[in-house]
Amino acid sequence: MAREIACPSCGETDDLRGNQLPEGIRITCGACGTEWTRDDVPERCTTCSGTDLVKRPLALTQYSRGTQLSIVGIGEIILCARCDAEMVDWSNGRAVPASYRSAALERKDEGPQHAKGPVRITP
Ligand SMILES: [Zn+2]
Ligand SMILES: [Zn+2]
Numbered sequence: 001m002a003r004e005i006a007c008p009s010c011g012e013t014d015d016l017r018g019n020q021l022p023e024g025i026r027i028t029c030g031a032c033g034t035e036w037t038r039d040d041v042p043e044r045c046t047t048c049s050g051t052d053l054v055k056r057p058l059a060l061t062q063y064s065r066g067t068q069l070s071i072v073g074i075g076e077i078i079l080c081a082r083c084d085a086e087m088v089d090w091s092n093g094r095a096v097p098a099s100y101r102s103a104a105l106e107r108k109d110e111g112p113q114h115a116k117g118p119v120r121i122t123p
Pocket of ligand 2: 045046047048049050080081082083084103104
């Protein structure tokens with residue numbers, strides 16, 4: 001199963017070698033020599049720093065022939081039981097859409113999509 005992995009240093013996607021280790025998969029980039037571990041599970045939610053994280057299947061999609069979006073595989077995404085509560089609920093038994101941004105992995109306290117209604121400034 002193909003997963004989109006890119007070297008964090010040079011962006012190489014082809015010349016990568018992986019070694020299975022107890023803590024994850026150690027990837028070595030053949031182009032620049034950078035090593036990193038894939039499947040690193042964050043210990044805390046990026047948004048609320050909570051430790052109640054949930055692993056869910058992630059639908060990997062791509063546009064085939066222009067406009068048709070098709071599921072090409074299933075990956076994994078980490079969700080926060082608190083910040084991603086709605087999606088944790090929704091994805092019970094189905095895969096999380098690839099377009100979903102996990103609050104556990106990306107801070108959600110800023111950005112237009114988070115602005116629901118007027119911002120309240122509490123004293
Ligand atoms: Zn590289
Ligand atoms: Zn959270």
